[in-house]
Amino acid sequence: MLEIVNDGAVRTLALDRPDARNALSLSLLKALRAALAEAVEDNVRCLVLTGRGRAFCAGADVMEWSEEVARGATDYDWVPQSHALIQEMAAFPAPTIALLNGAAVGGGLDLALACDFRFAADSAKFICSYTKVGYSPDLGGTWLMPRLIGIEAAKRFAFTGETWLAPEALRRGLITEMHGSDTLQTATYEFAKKLANGPTVAQRHTKRLMDSAGERTLEQQLEEELAAGRLCAQTEDHKEGLAAAVERRDPNFVGR
The missing domain is CATH 1.10.12 (Lyase 2-enoyl-coa Hydratase; Chain  A, domain 2)
Structure with a gap:
């Protein structure tokens, strides 16, 4: 569900639910929060967040979401965990990098936005997908996104639910760097180690x-x-x- 890899002062947290496109189940949210707390305790000097398989993160686990809707809930069980996670990621004391190996959708996009930097594959795509299911953003994107790309662009992106491919995301300022799939890992970890070796x-x-x-x-x-x-x-x-x-x-x- 969550793989933790250490390389010197750099720690990687890898979402490992590839069959579910690394969707944020309640158990994964809790695992991420525990891993962040441990990284703070261990004085990790740079944190990389990525996903295993073809996607970075598909956002909420739609199976769990559907179950919540079926029982008539409007305040969903995962919200306290997801809100705490976003705040803890944004407040992580060392530099954080989202290594975007594939699609970042909905809450998965918000999770990437909570990192300090976003390095993406040239094949990655980005969707603020909440309105596609008749819902409003609930993982901090309405606060994080306008600070990166401006309020008008953020509104258009969120209202329409349109897909931005990596070149468009780079042009808009949503991501920091774009690399080919064969160079993404190297570029990301070179930067991560540079930060980890800093003051x-x-x-x-x-x-x-x-x-x-x-x-x-x-x-x-x-x-x-x-x-x-x-x-x-x-x-x-x-x-x-x-x-x-x-x-x-x-x-x-x-x-x-």
Whole structure:
């Protein structure tokens, strides 16, 4: 259901329900949340999220969804888990990358949007599919997507349920990079290892500052930056970075 692979300071979480196109069942949602909590505890320095098989993630498990509808539910059982998952993914303290090997649909697309970066195969496709089943987005996409592609483009994408192929998604800014299927893994993990070898504490504060900047005025943001800088100044990586700059060499960051 969920495969966990470690490669140095990079950890990969692979959705492993290929027969169901990696749909988000309640049990998979719980497994993802547990894996994220473990990754935080283990101080993982870069997290990659991907899917096994031909799809990244098809969104909600329609079999479970149909059962909920049949019993007359309007507040679905998986919603508390899915909402918590999206928040925990977005707030993950280290850089996160969605490796999009195939289709990202509905909640699967939202899960990718909650990552910091999205590297996609040139054959991948993207669908904000909620309206196709007479439903509205419920996994954070209405908050995440407009921040990437703008409110008008996000509305059109969501209202119509149209399919964007990878080149269109790249042009629109929905994904970070596009690669052929034979180079996607290499490109993604080269970038992941570059991030994992960076100054982890500085990256963590930079991510938090950028993600929360809309909540503050410029003056307030400068105060937040000052506070973050004071914390970074106490790290080994800051001292190493300065020493490397003086000595005209590449820094050797250790993540603390």
